Amino acid sequence: MKNEDQQPVILVTNDDGLFAPGIKYLVDVAKQFGTVVVVAPDSPQSAKGHAITIEDPVRLNQVEAFPGIEAYECSGTPVDCVKLAKHLIFKGRKQPDLCLSGVNHGSNASINIIYSGTMSAAMEASLEGIDSIGFSLLDFKFDADFESSRPFVTKIIAETIENGLGETKLINVNIPKLKTEEIKGIKVCRQANAKWEEKFHEATDPRGKKYYWLTGEFVNLDDGKDTDIWALDQGFISIVPSMHDLTKYDAIAPLKNFENINI
């Protein structure tokens, strides 16, 4: 991914919208590495997964969100933002060399990746052949401390620009809620096998009709020491190389019995 003759072009996006401190921080880190273009949702889009907008039109407006940085807000999902960036904003221009998504306010480790708008935006960019990094901090708060991760986030981006991500094109980076000096380093891991145990908060609206609000508890089912959850629990930043091929290859042969079906 080296560009001897020109600066890298870096697409920055997220799922929390342009006013989230996480993206402001990421733009600030990214701009030292090249030309940053920001395309982010105009409202929070957490947990939108790989949703795209096909039943409605989407809007895209240029905004002045970060001093000196070209930025746009989009009425669609995080994946819509990346598609609009590629096909409208970068049309006829040099396409991005790198996509950075986040920094998300809250974990996208383990099974969270499939629900995450942050990671889906990064995955969509990786599908276009762009090296892509999703960053998430294990702190849901609006005023979460992103600065503590700056030396690591900076070096992860530098390493990616220097050497590229190779075959994977997508990494899921999760950062423990720790001070800089407490972060033990970086572990490259697999996604832990975990799930959400949902509960629905049941209540009654002012008109007397029931409604339900999703809540739940993250349950780790995996005691492996090579997982992202383990690394984070130990105080490391976790990096999971990720992909969009959902084929379970080792199940193809055992299911060949379906091919014997005759009608």
Next chain:
Amino acid sequence: MKNEDQQPVILVTNDDGLFAPGIKYLVDVAKQFGTVVVVAPDSPQSAKGHAITIEDPVRLNQVEAFPGIEAYECSGTPVDCVKLAKHLIFKGRKQPDLCLSGVNHGSNASINIIYSGTMSAAMEASLEGIDSIGFSLLDFKFDADFESSRPFVTKIIAETIENGLGETKLINVNIPKLKTEEIKGIKVCRQANAKWEEKFHEATDPRGKKYYWLTGEFVNLDDGKDTDIWALDQGFISIVPSMHDLTKYDAIAPLKNFENINI
């Protein structure tokens, strides 16, 4: 998955909503195998991926959509439907033995799986340990011909109830748009490497503001004869065993250089 002493409980869902002919057909096929409970979105939720609703409440109402069948409509996404089914409708009851999602009006082969509400609903059920099948017909039309696939869909469900899905717990079944006698059989395959080449239809609204509408063309980048796209092109029904672990295992070792980062 055999239940000697009682009928299987079958959860049926989709992403096109309760009024789609595809789900009506699937309920009709499923009811011969056990007790069917339907939970589907109250409006079309195509391309919602693995989105869940966390910023808003969701509604769930029992409806009389299919004669003699317990059915509910949900204001949320396809994944919300499955979560509500498990945690509210089946609370204190026997949990489903099988989840059937679809039949989707349109392909969910290859890369479509990551955008698909149909497949995400089935994946969510598989995460709960339930054998799950997503069915899709390669015809977008409202009045698509589902009946031609009936002998195959019936036997795929029968085989799954008889032998289970083993390790994978999730299969992605796509059906070519062919008459029964033209369907050549079933192939168990991997997901083809393909992508969407998007275009945005640009237009101006009645107030003079621009909007964009996503459109695009499916591009197969894979000439393998072991893929779902190949099988469908040849006139077979494709079955891809699928999973939710997005770790790209063979990229873990090559990326260990990230662990050398020191600050």
